[in-house]
Amino acid sequence: MQLDIGVVGFGRAGAAVAVALADAGHRLVGVSVRSAAAAERAERWLPAAQHLPVAELATRVDVLVLAVSDDALGPVAVTVAHPGGPGGPRPGTVVAHLSGRHGLGPLTPVVARGAYRAAIHPIMSLAGLDPAADAGRLRGTTFGVTADPAATPVARRLVADLGGRTVEVPDEARTIYHAAIVLGANYLAALAGAAADLLTGVGIDDARAALAPLLRVSLDNALRDGDAATTGPVRRGDAGTVAAHLAALLAAEPTVVPAYVSLARLAAQRLETSGLLAAPAAATLRAALDGADRA
Ligand SMILES: NC(=O)c1ccc[n+]([C@@H]2O[C@H](COP(=O)([O-])OP(=O)(O)OC[C@H]3O[C@@H](n4cnc5c(N)ncnc54)[C@H](OP(=O)(O)O)[C@@H]3O)[C@@H](O)[C@H]2O)c1
Structure with missing residues:
Protein backbone atom coordinates (compact mmCIF):
# COMPACT_ATOMS: atom_id res chain seq x y z
CA MET A 1 0.00 0.00 0.00
CA PRO A 170 15.56 -2.17 22.68
CA ASP A 171 14.94 1.47 23.59
CA GLU A 172 17.28 1.31 26.58
CA ALA A 173 20.10 -0.16 24.42
CA ARG A 174 20.03 2.62 21.85
CA THR A 175 23.09 4.53 23.11
CA ILE A 176 25.35 1.48 23.32
CA TYR A 177 24.06 0.36 19.89
CA HIS A 178 25.12 3.72 18.45
CA ALA A 179 28.43 3.76 20.33
CA ALA A 180 29.27 0.39 18.76
CA ILE A 181 28.58 1.70 15.27
CA VAL A 182 30.58 4.88 15.82
CA LEU A 183 33.49 2.85 17.24
CA GLY A 184 33.46 0.53 14.25
CA ALA A 185 32.90 3.06 11.48
CA ASN A 186 33.76 6.64 12.37
CA TYR A 187 36.88 5.80 14.38
CA LEU A 188 38.00 3.38 11.71
CA ALA A 189 38.18 6.41 9.41
CA ALA A 190 40.28 8.29 12.00
CA LEU A 191 42.60 5.27 12.33
CA ALA A 192 43.04 4.94 8.56
CA GLY A 193 43.79 8.66 8.35
CA ALA A 194 46.38 8.50 11.15
CA ALA A 195 48.07 5.45 9.59
CA ALA A 196 48.25 7.18 6.20
CA ASP A 197 49.69 10.36 7.76
CA LEU A 198 52.44 8.36 9.49
CA LEU A 199 53.38 6.70 6.19
CA THR A 200 53.35 10.06 4.41
CA GLY A 201 55.62 11.34 7.17
CA VAL A 202 58.29 8.76 6.25
CA GLY A 203 58.10 9.78 2.58
CA ILE A 204 55.71 7.21 1.15
CA ASP A 205 53.82 8.61 -1.83
CA ASP A 206 50.11 7.97 -2.01
CA ALA A 207 50.01 6.37 1.42
CA ARG A 208 46.27 5.65 1.19
CA ALA A 209 46.78 3.57 -1.94
CA ALA A 210 49.59 1.71 -0.19
CA LEU A 211 47.32 0.91 2.75
CA ALA A 212 44.11 0.20 0.83
CA PRO A 213 44.58 -3.51 -0.03
CA LEU A 214 45.78 -4.34 3.49
CA LEU A 215 42.97 -2.44 5.20
CA ARG A 216 40.32 -3.93 2.92
CA VAL A 217 41.55 -7.49 3.45
CA SER A 218 41.94 -6.94 7.22
CA LEU A 219 38.38 -5.62 7.48
CA ASP A 220 36.91 -8.37 5.31
CA ASN A 221 38.75 -11.03 7.32
CA ALA A 222 37.72 -9.53 10.67
CA LEU A 223 34.05 -9.29 9.63
CA ARG A 224 34.11 -12.87 8.40
CA ASP A 225 36.35 -14.63 10.96
CA GLY A 226 36.29 -12.40 14.05
CA ASP A 227 39.33 -12.31 16.35
CA ALA A 228 40.93 -15.27 14.57
CA ALA A 229 41.65 -12.89 11.67
CA THR A 230 43.93 -10.69 13.81
CA THR A 231 47.55 -10.68 12.69
CA GLY A 232 50.52 -8.57 13.79
CA PRO A 233 52.76 -8.22 16.84
CA VAL A 234 50.04 -8.55 19.50
CA ARG A 235 48.78 -11.78 17.92
CA ARG A 236 52.36 -13.11 17.85
CA GLY A 237 53.16 -11.89 21.34
CA ASP A 238 56.04 -9.77 20.01
CA ALA A 239 56.31 -7.39 22.98
CA GLY A 240 59.68 -6.13 21.73
CA THR A 241 58.11 -4.91 18.50
CA VAL A 242 55.27 -3.22 20.39
CA ALA A 243 57.77 -1.45 22.69
CA ALA A 244 59.78 -0.31 19.65
CA HIS A 245 56.61 1.04 18.01
CA LEU A 246 55.75 3.03 21.11
CA ALA A 247 59.21 4.59 21.29
CA ALA A 248 59.12 5.51 17.59
CA LEU A 249 55.61 6.92 17.80
CA LEU A 250 56.45 8.95 20.92
CA ALA A 251 59.23 10.60 18.94
CA ALA A 252 57.37 11.03 15.63
CA GLU A 253 53.70 11.56 16.50
CA PRO A 254 52.93 11.38 20.24
CA THR A 255 49.25 12.20 19.68
CA VAL A 256 48.62 8.71 18.29
CA VAL A 257 50.27 6.86 21.20
CA PRO A 258 47.15 6.70 23.45
CA ALA A 259 45.13 5.21 20.56
CA TYR A 260 47.88 2.67 19.78
CA VAL A 261 48.11 1.65 23.45
CA SER A 262 44.34 1.36 23.92
CA LEU A 263 43.84 -0.66 20.75
CA ALA A 264 46.81 -2.95 21.51
CA ARG A 265 45.35 -3.59 24.98
CA LEU A 266 41.93 -4.28 23.48
CA ALA A 267 43.44 -6.67 20.92
CA ALA A 268 45.45 -8.50 23.63
CA GLN A 269 42.41 -8.84 25.88
CA ARG A 270 40.19 -10.15 23.05
CA LEU A 271 42.83 -12.57 21.79
CA GLU A 272 43.53 -13.89 25.30
CA THR A 273 39.82 -14.31 26.08
CA SER A 274 39.28 -16.27 22.90
CA GLY A 275 42.28 -18.53 23.56
CA LEU A 276 44.36 -17.08 20.71
CA LEU A 277 47.07 -15.53 22.92
CA ALA A 278 48.66 -17.33 25.86
CA ALA A 279 48.37 -15.64 29.26
CA PRO A 280 52.17 -15.17 29.76
CA ALA A 281 52.50 -13.53 26.31
CA ALA A 282 49.53 -11.25 27.10
CA ALA A 283 51.15 -10.27 30.42
CA THR A 284 54.46 -9.39 28.69
CA LEU A 285 52.59 -7.28 26.14
CA ARG A 286 50.69 -5.48 28.89
CA ALA A 287 53.97 -4.70 30.66
CA ALA A 288 55.30 -3.11 27.44
CA LEU A 289 52.10 -1.08 27.07
CA ASP A 290 52.19 0.01 30.73
CA GLY A 291 55.67 1.36 29.97
CA ALA A 292 54.07 3.81 27.50
CA ASP A 293 51.74 5.06 30.25
CA ARG A 294 54.77 5.85 32.43
CA ALA A 295 56.69 7.60 29.60
N1 LIG B 1 24.27 11.21 7.21
C1 LIG B 1 24.37 9.98 7.65
O1 LIG B 1 25.29 9.23 7.26
C2 LIG B 1 23.33 9.42 8.57
C3 LIG B 1 23.21 8.01 8.64
C4 LIG B 1 22.26 7.48 9.49
C5 LIG B 1 21.44 8.31 10.26
N2 LIG B 1 21.59 9.67 10.19
C6 LIG B 1 20.71 10.49 11.03
O2 LIG B 1 19.93 11.32 10.21
C7 LIG B 1 19.62 12.53 10.92
C8 LIG B 1 20.03 13.71 10.05
O3 LIG B 1 21.45 13.65 9.87
P1 LIG B 1 22.14 14.24 8.54
O4 LIG B 1 23.45 13.59 8.43
O5 LIG B 1 21.17 14.19 7.43
O6 LIG B 1 22.35 15.74 9.01
P2 LIG B 1 22.43 17.04 8.07
O7 LIG B 1 22.94 16.69 6.73
O8 LIG B 1 23.15 18.04 8.90
O9 LIG B 1 20.91 17.46 7.91
C9 LIG B 1 20.16 17.87 9.01
C10 LIG B 1 18.93 18.58 8.50
O10 LIG B 1 18.19 18.96 9.65
C11 LIG B 1 17.82 20.32 9.53
N3 LIG B 1 17.70 20.90 10.87
C12 LIG B 1 18.65 20.92 11.84
N4 LIG B 1 18.15 21.53 12.94
C13 LIG B 1 16.89 21.87 12.64
C14 LIG B 1 15.87 22.52 13.35
N5 LIG B 1 16.04 22.93 14.63
N6 LIG B 1 14.68 22.72 12.74
C15 LIG B 1 14.49 22.31 11.47
N7 LIG B 1 15.42 21.68 10.73
C16 LIG B 1 16.60 21.48 11.33
C17 LIG B 1 18.94 20.96 8.74
O11 LIG B 1 18.45 22.13 8.17
P3 LIG B 1 19.39 23.17 7.40
O12 LIG B 1 19.62 22.55 6.04
O13 LIG B 1 18.56 24.37 7.38
O14 LIG B 1 20.65 23.29 8.22
C18 LIG B 1 19.23 19.86 7.72
O15 LIG B 1 18.34 19.93 6.62
C19 LIG B 1 20.39 12.48 12.24
O16 LIG B 1 19.52 12.04 13.25
C20 LIG B 1 21.45 11.44 11.97
O17 LIG B 1 21.84 10.79 13.16
C21 LIG B 1 22.52 10.24 9.37
Whole structure:
Protein backbone atom coordinates (compact mmCIF):
# COMPACT_ATOMS: atom_id res chain seq x y z
CA MET A 1 0.00 0.00 0.00
CA GLN A 2 1.23 3.45 -0.91
CA LEU A 3 1.73 5.72 2.11
CA ASP A 4 1.62 9.52 2.27
CA ILE A 5 4.96 10.59 3.67
CA GLY A 6 6.36 13.93 4.82
CA VAL A 7 9.97 14.77 5.60
CA VAL A 8 11.19 17.41 8.03
CA GLY A 9 14.76 18.49 7.23
CA PHE A 10 16.42 17.77 3.92
CA GLY A 11 20.06 17.17 4.72
CA ARG A 12 22.17 14.12 3.91
CA ALA A 13 19.98 11.43 5.45
CA GLY A 14 16.65 13.14 4.76
CA ALA A 15 17.40 13.48 1.04
CA ALA A 16 18.54 9.85 0.73
CA VAL A 17 15.57 8.39 2.58
CA ALA A 18 13.04 10.66 0.82
CA VAL A 19 14.39 9.80 -2.64
CA ALA A 20 14.46 6.08 -1.78
CA LEU A 21 10.90 6.11 -0.40
CA ALA A 22 9.66 7.92 -3.53
CA ASP A 23 11.52 5.38 -5.70
CA ALA A 24 9.79 2.62 -3.70
CA GLY A 25 6.40 4.00 -4.75
CA HIS A 26 5.35 6.06 -1.73
CA ARG A 27 3.83 9.51 -2.13
CA LEU A 28 6.26 12.14 -0.82
CA VAL A 29 3.57 14.75 -0.27
CA GLY A 30 5.60 17.45 1.43
CA VAL A 31 8.76 18.66 3.06
CA SER A 32 9.40 21.13 5.83
CA VAL A 33 12.81 22.78 5.69
CA ARG A 34 14.60 25.60 7.42
CA SER A 35 17.31 26.97 5.12
CA ALA A 36 17.27 28.13 1.49
CA ALA A 37 19.90 25.49 0.71
CA ALA A 38 17.68 22.68 2.03
CA ALA A 39 14.69 24.11 0.11
CA GLU A 40 16.72 24.10 -3.12
CA ARG A 41 17.83 20.50 -2.54
CA ALA A 42 14.25 19.42 -1.91
CA GLU A 43 13.01 21.22 -5.04
CA ARG A 44 15.66 19.47 -7.10
CA TRP A 45 15.18 15.97 -5.71
CA LEU A 46 11.48 16.00 -4.82
CA PRO A 47 9.95 18.52 -7.26
CA ALA A 48 6.38 17.33 -6.61
CA ALA A 49 6.55 17.77 -2.84
CA GLN A 50 4.90 20.83 -1.29
CA HIS A 51 6.85 22.99 1.14
CA LEU A 52 4.80 23.30 4.32
CA PRO A 53 5.14 24.36 7.95
CA VAL A 54 5.88 21.39 10.21
CA ALA A 55 2.51 21.15 12.01
CA GLU A 56 0.58 21.46 8.73
CA LEU A 57 2.72 18.80 7.05
CA ALA A 58 2.16 16.51 10.06
CA THR A 59 -1.62 16.66 9.55
CA ARG A 60 -1.42 15.53 5.94
CA VAL A 61 0.65 12.37 6.16
CA ASP A 62 0.58 8.76 7.33
CA VAL A 63 4.29 8.85 8.19
CA LEU A 64 6.32 11.91 9.16
CA VAL A 65 10.10 11.43 9.01
CA LEU A 66 12.11 13.82 11.18
CA ALA A 67 15.45 13.90 9.35
CA VAL A 68 16.98 16.62 11.51
CA SER A 69 20.17 16.59 13.56
CA ASP A 70 20.05 14.54 16.76
CA ASP A 71 20.00 17.55 19.07
CA ALA A 72 17.11 19.16 17.16
CA LEU A 73 14.81 16.12 17.47
CA GLY A 74 13.24 17.07 20.82
CA PRO A 75 12.40 20.68 19.88
CA VAL A 76 11.18 19.65 16.40
CA ALA A 77 8.93 16.96 17.96
CA VAL A 78 7.33 19.69 20.11
CA THR A 79 6.66 21.74 16.96
CA VAL A 80 5.21 18.65 15.24
CA ALA A 81 2.85 17.98 18.15
CA HIS A 82 1.80 21.64 18.09
CA PRO A 83 0.14 21.45 21.51
CA GLY A 84 -2.99 23.60 21.76
CA GLY A 85 -2.81 24.67 18.13
CA PRO A 86 -4.27 23.56 14.81
CA GLY A 87 -2.51 20.93 12.74
CA GLY A 88 -0.23 18.31 14.20
CA PRO A 89 -0.38 14.59 13.51
CA ARG A 90 -3.69 12.77 13.24
CA PRO A 91 -4.21 9.85 15.63
CA GLY A 92 -2.42 6.81 14.22
CA THR A 93 0.21 8.81 12.29
CA VAL A 94 3.70 7.33 12.63
CA VAL A 95 6.33 9.94 13.51
CA ALA A 96 9.80 8.54 12.89
CA HIS A 97 13.38 9.74 13.16
CA LEU A 98 16.60 8.43 11.62
CA SER A 99 18.96 8.90 14.53
CA GLY A 100 21.14 6.05 15.74
CA ARG A 101 21.68 7.48 19.17
CA HIS A 102 18.11 8.26 20.13
CA GLY A 103 15.27 5.91 20.87
CA LEU A 104 11.68 6.96 21.33
CA GLY A 105 12.21 9.56 24.08
CA PRO A 106 12.58 12.70 21.94
CA LEU A 107 9.37 11.84 20.03
CA THR A 108 7.23 11.65 23.19
CA PRO A 109 5.43 15.00 22.59
CA VAL A 110 3.55 13.46 19.64
CA VAL A 111 2.04 10.71 21.83
CA ALA A 112 -0.43 13.26 23.25
CA ARG A 113 -1.82 13.64 19.70
CA GLY A 114 -2.39 9.90 19.35
CA ALA A 115 0.62 9.44 17.07
CA TYR A 116 2.98 6.47 17.30
CA ARG A 117 6.77 6.73 17.47
CA ALA A 118 9.54 4.96 15.59
CA ALA A 119 13.33 5.26 15.39
CA ILE A 120 14.47 3.90 12.02
CA HIS A 121 18.24 4.18 11.77
CA PRO A 122 20.08 3.15 8.60
CA ILE A 123 23.47 1.66 9.53
CA MET A 124 25.06 3.37 6.55
CA SER A 125 27.15 6.45 5.79
CA LEU A 126 25.14 8.92 3.67
CA ALA A 127 27.48 11.65 2.48
CA GLY A 128 24.83 13.74 0.73
CA LEU A 129 26.94 14.53 -2.34
CA ASP A 130 24.62 12.45 -4.55
CA PRO A 131 21.24 11.68 -2.90
CA ALA A 132 20.35 9.20 -5.68
CA ALA A 133 23.53 7.20 -4.99
CA ASP A 134 22.91 7.41 -1.24
CA ALA A 135 19.33 6.21 -1.79
CA GLY A 136 20.70 3.22 -3.73
CA ARG A 137 23.06 2.41 -0.85
CA LEU A 138 20.08 1.91 1.46
CA ARG A 139 19.27 -1.26 -0.50
CA GLY A 140 20.90 -4.07 1.50
CA THR A 141 21.47 -1.80 4.51
CA THR A 142 20.51 -2.95 8.00
CA PHE A 143 18.25 -0.57 9.94
CA GLY A 144 18.19 -0.43 13.74
CA VAL A 145 14.50 -0.07 14.60
CA THR A 146 12.90 0.87 17.91
CA ALA A 147 9.16 1.51 17.70
CA ASP A 148 5.93 1.68 19.65
CA PRO A 149 4.16 -1.66 19.12
CA ALA A 150 1.50 0.00 16.94
CA ALA A 151 4.21 1.56 14.73
CA THR A 152 6.35 -1.57 14.36
CA PRO A 153 4.60 -3.00 11.27
CA VAL A 154 4.90 0.35 9.44
CA ALA A 155 8.57 0.73 10.41
CA ARG A 156 9.35 -2.80 9.23
CA ARG A 157 7.45 -2.27 6.03
CA LEU A 158 9.29 1.01 5.23
CA VAL A 159 12.63 -0.72 5.77
CA ALA A 160 11.55 -3.61 3.53
CA ASP A 161 10.38 -1.15 0.85
CA LEU A 162 13.83 0.46 0.98
CA GLY A 163 15.37 -2.95 0.36
CA GLY A 164 16.79 -3.00 3.87
CA ARG A 165 16.83 -5.43 6.77
CA THR A 166 15.33 -4.64 10.19
CA VAL A 167 17.06 -5.40 13.47
CA GLU A 168 15.08 -4.47 16.56
CA VAL A 169 16.99 -2.45 19.14
CA PRO A 170 15.56 -2.17 22.68
CA ASP A 171 14.94 1.47 23.59
CA GLU A 172 17.28 1.31 26.58
CA ALA A 173 20.10 -0.16 24.42
CA ARG A 174 20.03 2.62 21.85
CA THR A 175 23.09 4.53 23.11
CA ILE A 176 25.35 1.48 23.32
CA TYR A 177 24.06 0.36 19.89
CA HIS A 178 25.12 3.72 18.45
CA ALA A 179 28.43 3.76 20.33
CA ALA A 180 29.27 0.39 18.76
CA ILE A 181 28.58 1.70 15.27
CA VAL A 182 30.58 4.88 15.82
CA LEU A 183 33.49 2.85 17.24
CA GLY A 184 33.46 0.53 14.25
CA ALA A 185 32.90 3.06 11.48
CA ASN A 186 33.76 6.64 12.37
CA TYR A 187 36.88 5.80 14.38
CA LEU A 188 38.00 3.38 11.71
CA ALA A 189 38.18 6.41 9.41
CA ALA A 190 40.28 8.29 12.00
CA LEU A 191 42.60 5.27 12.33
CA ALA A 192 43.04 4.94 8.56
CA GLY A 193 43.79 8.66 8.35
CA ALA A 194 46.38 8.50 11.15
CA ALA A 195 48.07 5.45 9.59
CA ALA A 196 48.25 7.18 6.20
CA ASP A 197 49.69 10.36 7.76
CA LEU A 198 52.44 8.36 9.49
CA LEU A 199 53.38 6.70 6.19
CA THR A 200 53.35 10.06 4.41
CA GLY A 201 55.62 11.34 7.17
CA VAL A 202 58.29 8.76 6.25
CA GLY A 203 58.10 9.78 2.58
CA ILE A 204 55.71 7.21 1.15
CA ASP A 205 53.82 8.61 -1.83
CA ASP A 206 50.11 7.97 -2.01
CA ALA A 207 50.01 6.37 1.42
CA ARG A 208 46.27 5.65 1.19
CA ALA A 209 46.78 3.57 -1.94
CA ALA A 210 49.59 1.71 -0.19
CA LEU A 211 47.32 0.91 2.75
CA ALA A 212 44.11 0.20 0.83
CA PRO A 213 44.58 -3.51 -0.03
CA LEU A 214 45.78 -4.34 3.49
CA LEU A 215 42.97 -2.44 5.20
CA ARG A 216 40.32 -3.93 2.92
CA VAL A 217 41.55 -7.49 3.45
CA SER A 218 41.94 -6.94 7.22
CA LEU A 219 38.38 -5.62 7.48
CA ASP A 220 36.91 -8.37 5.31
CA ASN A 221 38.75 -11.03 7.32
CA ALA A 222 37.72 -9.53 10.67
CA LEU A 223 34.05 -9.29 9.63
CA ARG A 224 34.11 -12.87 8.40
CA ASP A 225 36.35 -14.63 10.96
CA GLY A 226 36.29 -12.40 14.05
CA ASP A 227 39.33 -12.31 16.35
CA ALA A 228 40.93 -15.27 14.57
CA ALA A 229 41.65 -12.89 11.67
CA THR A 230 43.93 -10.69 13.81
CA THR A 231 47.55 -10.68 12.69
CA GLY A 232 50.52 -8.57 13.79
CA PRO A 233 52.76 -8.22 16.84
CA VAL A 234 50.04 -8.55 19.50
CA ARG A 235 48.78 -11.78 17.92
CA ARG A 236 52.36 -13.11 17.85
CA GLY A 237 53.16 -11.89 21.34
CA ASP A 238 56.04 -9.77 20.01
CA ALA A 239 56.31 -7.39 22.98
CA GLY A 240 59.68 -6.13 21.73
CA THR A 241 58.11 -4.91 18.50
CA VAL A 242 55.27 -3.22 20.39
CA ALA A 243 57.77 -1.45 22.69
CA ALA A 244 59.78 -0.31 19.65
CA HIS A 245 56.61 1.04 18.01
CA LEU A 246 55.75 3.03 21.11
CA ALA A 247 59.21 4.59 21.29
CA ALA A 248 59.12 5.51 17.59
CA LEU A 249 55.61 6.92 17.80
CA LEU A 250 56.45 8.95 20.92
CA ALA A 251 59.23 10.60 18.94
CA ALA A 252 57.37 11.03 15.63
CA GLU A 253 53.70 11.56 16.50
CA PRO A 254 52.93 11.38 20.24
CA THR A 255 49.25 12.20 19.68
CA VAL A 256 48.62 8.71 18.29
CA VAL A 257 50.27 6.86 21.20
CA PRO A 258 47.15 6.70 23.45
CA ALA A 259 45.13 5.21 20.56
CA TYR A 260 47.88 2.67 19.78
CA VAL A 261 48.11 1.65 23.45
CA SER A 262 44.34 1.36 23.92
CA LEU A 263 43.84 -0.66 20.75
CA ALA A 264 46.81 -2.95 21.51
CA ARG A 265 45.35 -3.59 24.98
CA LEU A 266 41.93 -4.28 23.48
CA ALA A 267 43.44 -6.67 20.92
CA ALA A 268 45.45 -8.50 23.63
CA GLN A 269 42.41 -8.84 25.88
CA ARG A 270 40.19 -10.15 23.05
CA LEU A 271 42.83 -12.57 21.79
CA GLU A 272 43.53 -13.89 25.30
CA THR A 273 39.82 -14.31 26.08
CA SER A 274 39.28 -16.27 22.90
CA GLY A 275 42.28 -18.53 23.56
CA LEU A 276 44.36 -17.08 20.71
CA LEU A 277 47.07 -15.53 22.92
CA ALA A 278 48.66 -17.33 25.86
CA ALA A 279 48.37 -15.64 29.26
CA PRO A 280 52.17 -15.17 29.76
CA ALA A 281 52.50 -13.53 26.31
CA ALA A 282 49.53 -11.25 27.10
CA ALA A 283 51.15 -10.27 30.42
CA THR A 284 54.46 -9.39 28.69
CA LEU A 285 52.59 -7.28 26.14
CA ARG A 286 50.69 -5.48 28.89
CA ALA A 287 53.97 -4.70 30.66
CA ALA A 288 55.30 -3.11 27.44
CA LEU A 289 52.10 -1.08 27.07
CA ASP A 290 52.19 0.01 30.73
CA GLY A 291 55.67 1.36 29.97
CA ALA A 292 54.07 3.81 27.50
CA ASP A 293 51.74 5.06 30.25
CA ARG A 294 54.77 5.85 32.43
CA ALA A 295 56.69 7.60 29.60
N1 LIG B 1 24.27 11.21 7.21
C1 LIG B 1 24.37 9.98 7.65
O1 LIG B 1 25.29 9.23 7.26
C2 LIG B 1 23.33 9.42 8.57
C3 LIG B 1 23.21 8.01 8.64
C4 LIG B 1 22.26 7.48 9.49
C5 LIG B 1 21.44 8.31 10.26
N2 LIG B 1 21.59 9.67 10.19
C6 LIG B 1 20.71 10.49 11.03
O2 LIG B 1 19.93 11.32 10.21
C7 LIG B 1 19.62 12.53 10.92
C8 LIG B 1 20.03 13.71 10.05
O3 LIG B 1 21.45 13.65 9.87
P1 LIG B 1 22.14 14.24 8.54
O4 LIG B 1 23.45 13.59 8.43
O5 LIG B 1 21.17 14.19 7.43
O6 LIG B 1 22.35 15.74 9.01
P2 LIG B 1 22.43 17.04 8.07
O7 LIG B 1 22.94 16.69 6.73
O8 LIG B 1 23.15 18.04 8.90
O9 LIG B 1 20.91 17.46 7.91
C9 LIG B 1 20.16 17.87 9.01
C10 LIG B 1 18.93 18.58 8.50
O10 LIG B 1 18.19 18.96 9.65
C11 LIG B 1 17.82 20.32 9.53
N3 LIG B 1 17.70 20.90 10.87
C12 LIG B 1 18.65 20.92 11.84
N4 LIG B 1 18.15 21.53 12.94
C13 LIG B 1 16.89 21.87 12.64
C14 LIG B 1 15.87 22.52 13.35
N5 LIG B 1 16.04 22.93 14.63
N6 LIG B 1 14.68 22.72 12.74
C15 LIG B 1 14.49 22.31 11.47
N7 LIG B 1 15.42 21.68 10.73
C16 LIG B 1 16.60 21.48 11.33
C17 LIG B 1 18.94 20.96 8.74
O11 LIG B 1 18.45 22.13 8.17
P3 LIG B 1 19.39 23.17 7.40
O12 LIG B 1 19.62 22.55 6.04
O13 LIG B 1 18.56 24.37 7.38
O14 LIG B 1 20.65 23.29 8.22
C18 LIG B 1 19.23 19.86 7.72
O15 LIG B 1 18.34 19.93 6.62
C19 LIG B 1 20.39 12.48 12.24
O16 LIG B 1 19.52 12.04 13.25
C20 LIG B 1 21.45 11.44 11.97
O17 LIG B 1 21.84 10.79 13.16
C21 LIG B 1 22.52 10.24 9.37
